[in-house]
Amino acid sequence: MSLDPTLDALPARAEGFWNSRGMRRFRRHKLAVFGAVTIILMTLACVFGPMLLPYSDTFIDIRQRFAPPFSGPHILGTDPLGRDILARLLMAGRISLAVGFCAMVLAMGIGIAVGVAAGYYQGVIGAALMRFVDAMLCFPTIFLLLAISALIQPSVPSIVMLIAMTSWMEVARVVEAQIRSLRTREFAQAAVAMGSSNIRIMVRELLPNAIAPIVVAATLNVAHAILAESYISFLGYGIQPPTPSWGNMLENAQSYLTSAPWLAIIPGAAITLAVTSFNFVGDGLRDALDPRMDLP
Amino acid sequence: MSGFLLQRLMQAILLLLIVSMIGFAILHLAPGGPLSQFAAGGEMNQEDLDRIIEQLGLNRPLPVQYAEWLWRMLSGDWGLSYRDQQPVLHIIAGHLGPTLELMLSSTLLAMLIGAWIGIIGAVKRYSLFDSIATIGTMIALSIPTFWFGLVVIYVFSVGLGWLPSGNRFTIGDGSFLNRLHHLVGPCIVLALVSTAVWSRYMRSSMLDVINQDFVRTARAKGVPERQILMKHVLRNALLPMITITGLHVPSLLSGALVTETVFTWPGMGRLFLDSISYRDYPVVMGILMFTAVMVLLGSLLADLLYGVADPRIARSGR
Secondary structure, rough: OOOOHHHHOOOOOOOOOOOEEEEEEEHHHHHHHHHHHHHHHHHHHHHHHHHHHHOOOOOOOOOOOHOOOOOOOOOOEEEOOOOOOHHHHHHHHHHHHHHHOOOOOOOOHHHHHHHHHHHHHOOOOHHHHHHHHHHHOOOHHHHHHHHOOOOOOHHHHHHHHHHOOOOOHHHHHHHHHHHHOOOHHHHHHHHHHOOOOOOHHHHHHHHHOHHHHHHHHHHHHHHHHHHHHHHHHOOOOOOOOOOOHHHHHOHHHHOOOOOOOOOHHHHHHHHHHHHHHHHHHHHHHHHHOOOOOOOO | OOHHHHHHHHHHHHHHHHHHHHHHHHHOOOOOOOHHHHHHOOOOOOHHHHHHEEEEEEOOHHHHHHHHHHHHHHHHOOOOOOOOEEEEHHHHHHHHHHHHHHHHHHHHHHHHHHHHHHHHHHHOOOOHHHHHHHHHHHHHHHHOHHHHHHHHHHHHHHOOOOOOOOOOOOOOOOOOHHHHHHHHHHHHHHHHHHHHHHHHHHHHHHHHHHHHHHHHHHHHOOOOOHHHHHHHHHHHHHHHHHHHHHOOHHHHHHHHHHHHHHOOOOOOHHHHHHHOOOOOOHHHHHHHHHHHHHHHHHHHHHHHHHHHHHHHHHHHHO
């Protein structure tokens, strides 16, 4: 996956148009572009789509319960209450994408703060912070999410905080490693010699130089947050009905798997599409911004 | 070797201590703290609550309470379940078997398929197979496990009728074949993410080794390509996979919880969810701590095994 020229030169066996270097770059690039376009389209559809639909997500069409997709006036069918699935899918998308984005912003804030502090003040403070990060990473994400969600009142803001609280650690690790290595570079030492304050060196000198891995981590973090929301909502401890989210649309779908499989298929496909898109973009950005970085 | 071992062990103990502090903090965040059991009922007045606080020592300083809690955890007294007054450790032990069965079988499956995909991908780099595998692994990492479980049930149980849609065995049967038949579905579902992880890392690990000098030397000596791959490259490329497997324990546990829920598999994850819906905090906290210990042991074991498999690591002390 690296673009190291020595690697590319060696096992050049099946050379051809499909395998030419330009094509390879374009193919990888293409996936990232596909991801970005999908994200934009999904966002636009979720923001403006509900206004263009004839049905609202709460309208109950009692004669059309369990209507299968592509069979009548409801394009993607209806759910057990007779609500339009497309309208619900788009409204749920607003929530799920917004939760993913907000949780990412919060997680990045915590992760960057901890990572910069730990990387800049090495020694006791840095070691203590990073051991705390290690300890948090010992808890399997879903177990931690569920254990804490059982203690709080579930609401959209509290779910955002919950997801951020359990996903900032990877960011902190990435940032800490970057800051630690940047700190020894000449420009950082020059800033110290010029008498810059610690805060100024951290924020104005070191952080801008670590922006590439931070952008990559942020993109992948959105994918993670959307997945996390879907997991806990599916299990019944995330976004609570009547507010729809992609996860809680699936909550009762298993009981209708024989009679109405589209209830399970459609929201799951939306989650997969969104998460895959963010992962493709993150992967593409990693290649473009920092070719030396290894796999996830 | 012993220095390396000792260093890793000390790190693990330190981590365990921090993990226990986080667990203790979460326990005290619970509404009503450790008193939630009594507070929830609502039939106690403040005097009774004060007496219980006195009895349980909850009015003492937090560090003292923490030390006592830690001591009880270490001596195996993890409290009693609110639901049936059974010791927590006893309940966890009763549900551990099915979870381990699921985790081990799916790891084995993921190793075989993932390693195979990774090896072919590395040997035929940038081929059509490699491109499809790269895209496929990315999608596999993005699919919600519970949704994949629903799809598997829909296709193989509802549609084709090949697999049972849940439970560990048919009641009244329970033979080995019956259990195996029930294991197939959840095993495939849980193995999806692990397979993707394995194939990605296997591919990059193979590529790292393929370009090393000793492989070029072997090629120059005229060793057959197949033998180079199997003997020289694969054996070295498998070494880092020990670490990957160790580090994969947390996401494997998370996946197991979801898989068990979808397939009504009577393991630790299901127990955890049930305990949450009953607000059975001792069991919830017990399982949370237990999984953290499993994760720690996984990474510790991986490090030690790596040290045994590749003595260079142990000697350099990393």
